[in-house]
Amino acid sequence: MQPTTQPTTQPTTTAHSARALRSQGALAVLRHAHAHPSATRADAARALGLSSGSAAEITARLKAARLIEEDAPPRTGGRGRPSPSLVPHPEGPLVCVVDISHEGWRVACVELGGRVVSEDAGRHSGTPAVLDDLAERVADRRALHGRRLRAVSACVAAAVSGTTVVQASGLGWDDVGLEPLRPPGVPLLVGNDASLAGLAEARRGAGAGAPVVLHLTVEVGVGGVLVVDGRPIDGATGAGGEFGHLPFGDPALRCPCGASGCWDLQVDGRAMARTLGRPAPRDPRTEAERIIAAASSDPAASDAVAQAAHALGRGMGGLVNALDPEVVTLSGLATDLAATAPAALDDGYTAALMRYRRAAPPPVRPSTLGPRGPLTGAADAAFDTLLTEAGLDSWNAN
Known part of the structure; x- marks a missing residue:
């Protein structure tokens, strides 16, 4: 029955x-x-x-x-x-992106589609006290836009776990929570800047259309992410992609992260300064820029850049062997190394690849988004949480 x-x-x-x-x-x-x-x-x-x-x-x-x-669109005169x-929609949802780099910051509101509707930028002293100023700027945008502001997405040049910066060698931060950036009732997302830049390149930049993209960036050390079908593979707590702390470097060198032999120490301004017999720079990125700029006329600088590019290529080849991407994208100083010493980068890359990969290695492409990559990726990560059934229900309920 x-x-x-x-x-x-x-x-x-x-x-x-x-x-x-x-x-x-x-x-x-x-x-x-x-x-x-x-x-x-x-x-x-x-x-x-x-x-x-x-x-x-x-x-x-x-x-x-x-x-x-x-x-x-306007008529063109055709049939x-x-x-x-x-x-x-002019009254549609927005996300607020807070981008914290080694020396500067940006706070931007972004609408669907990725267009930045407002942006402020400045420099900071490197202490966590900058969070107070940034929190005020986020609160101002919350007051201005009200319910339209649906999330805050922070991108930081650091290893992150949840909403905490667990280690930022360039900033000197350890275990710094970013909760002050969260307005009441608004979700907060926190991501590594290199990983978020990779997300943006995979979806909207040099890797668009490829199902598996390996992104690498050099600033102070090496960061990046593997993006599969538009989704970043960033680990159980969001701290994945710290490729610079793989032991691809000299095991006699101690990294500020606490490990020895990190790849970081072979590819950035610290490595180039060491090759030139200079003391460790206070600002590795600026030092790298100076040495790269001098490479065209200074043989010693050219050699230092070539060694860093070769080390970058070798590590890149190792990651290709392990992760099997369809394309590799580069941003930050990695693009400058590739442009200044392409033969050294290619030699390192090819030598590190397994033999069967050498006939058709994944192409290496420079970033098309440039310094906007982290901000773009942070906005996309926030919209990922909004473009869901729960996100639409929440929007429609207000």
Whole structure:
């Protein structure tokens, strides 16, 4: 005998499934609009396999929810009406990015699609006291934008775990919590700047379209991330990607991280200064820039750069053997090393590759986002948490 509850539960289940499908369709269109700024409704329909009617209905709901708008481009004089672009709603969600580098900071508000709508920047003394000033700036944006500000995403030149900077050799910070940056009721995300730059390059930059991207950057040491299908592989606590602390260097050298033989010590301004017989620089990045600039006219500087580029290439080859990326992207001083000493980098890279990889090694591409990479990646990481069913429910509930 059939349970008496079945006739009443079946319509409920069907209704729930229909709502879920509508939500998934809206999420798919919204994610497409975020990943492809100025895509048209027709573009989204083709990419997602939607009928024109479904795309129109979903777009209407997203417009009603103040998530996107359609912006008709100007007529060009040709036949037919130009397709309108899907653009962020002027009252839509924003995220606030706080970018803390070794010497400077940026605070920016970013809308869907990745456009920066406001930005401030400055320099800091290197102490955690800068967090008080940054917290005030975030609070000001919260007061200005109200409920539109949906998350704060901090990117830091440091090893991070959760919302804590566990170690930042360049800043001299250990176990510094970033909770002061969180306004009441607003989620806080914290990530390593190199990992977030890699996320941005994989989605919007030099690695776009490749399913597996290895990103490496050199600032003070080496950082990076492996991105698979647009998702960063950053470990159980978010501290993954500290490639510079792999033992690819001289085991006689002690790293500020506490380990010996770190790759960091072979590729940045400290390595180049050591090659030139100079004392360890207070600011390794500036020292590296000076030596790289001098390489065209100073043979000793040229040799120092070549040695660092060779060390970068060798480590890169080792990571390719281990991680099997389709493409390698470079940012920061890594691009300068590759441009100034390409033969040394290539020699190191090729020598470190397993024999079967040498015929067709993963291509190495310079960043297309440059210094905007960490900020772009931090914004995308924040929107990842918003472009979910729970994120849409929260937005619609306010």
